[in-house]
Amino acid sequence: SSTVNNSIYTKWYPSLRNLDTVSIYEKYGIFSGQSLTMSNIPIAFASAMASAMIPSVAQLMAARDVKGAREKIGLAVKTTMVISIPCAVGLFVLAKPVISLLFTHKTAEELNLAAALLMTLSLSVIFYALSTLNSSILQGLGKVNTPIINAGISLVVQTVAAVLLLMFTRLDLYSIAIANTLYSGMMCVLNQWAVRRAVGYRQEIVKTFVIPAFASAFMGAAAWAIYEGLYMVTKSMRISVIPAIVIAAVVYFVMLILMRGITEQELRSFPKGYLLVKVAKKCRLLR
Known part of the structure; x- marks a missing residue:
């Protein structure tokens, strides 16, 4: 996803609008190095929990304890949401001061851009946290290929969305932030649906x-x-x-x-x- 977004914005978009490539690379550097980095910090918790989920879910399913697996999944999802939702809200509300706290020596223009992009990405924190967790749950259930297929579908959707937004709107780099959020949202929905189908699970x-x-x-x-x-x-x-x-x-x-x-x-x-x-x-x- 990041590689595709990078290629679209830094290689294809400048030729579409006849823009200066140096400026384009500078703005994308702010997006990937600051805004995207900040939005990924809360997702680290979901990744840690996801790693711990694989053996426990696999063990419960091997013992044919479907009810126990559902309870384990439910607790993991709730714990992840209890942490990721306030993180997303906090990043949205305090985007500018948080960026200023962690990334020094920035001009006012760069700070405003990084903060606005982080606000745009804040919703993706929830989506990525849940999709990351569900990807590992699916692996624990033996559905190893399902998250990869879902990621491929999400990548196609986000790529089309990014291209259309860059072509027909003046959102510029915000198009990539929106496409990134769309990618995480698609992954979240598809993985959640796959978990529900696999164990009859209702959150x-x-x-x-x-x-x-x-x-x-x-x-x-x-x-x-x-x-x-x-x-x-x-x-x-x-x-x-x-x-x-x-x-x-x-x-x-x-x-x-x-x-x-x-x-x-x-x-x-x-x-x-x-x-x-x-x-x-x-x-x-x-x-």
Whole structure:
């Protein structure tokens, strides 16, 4: 996907619009080196969980424990969404200060472009996290070729979309960001459908997607308000963004528990889950 996008934007697009190739390469470097890199950070968690899922699902299926496999899949998907949804919202709301924090020595124009592209890519964080997890689940179920076929279909769709957007719109590099999000979305849908067909699996919706989304919305509003308030005082994006991230994480944690989006048992399955449970009980969020 990245190779195709690179070729389309840096080799075909300049000849289509008679553009300066140096400028094109500079902009694509901002996209791939900053915006895309930042959007990939939360996906690392899904990749780690995906690697751990293959043997456990394969073992359950070998023992013909389909119910156990479904429960394992459901917990993994929920855990991934509980983390990836707020990450996506956080990257959208705090795109500019986060880019400024991690990538220094950038002009205002480059910073604005990188931030806008990251906002465009933020939804792909959720799609990539879920599609990565489901790819490994399918491998654990013995459906090794299915994720590859789904990736091929998604690649064709995203390539056509990128070409059409570049030809008929003035979105420029945003066309590639949209195509990238479309690719991840297609992969997400196709892999989820394949898992459902393989084990008759139906994902629980409310606690897996709806409640984390509502909690993330509250978190995003808090993060934006805190950042803007601190920035008015400090005039520094780097100083203002760190407290905003920390407080936003606390707001999300509290809202998720208050809305009954996660149980004590599920919370214990998280890294340092026992500590999170202890804090929640001390704050009387859990009984």
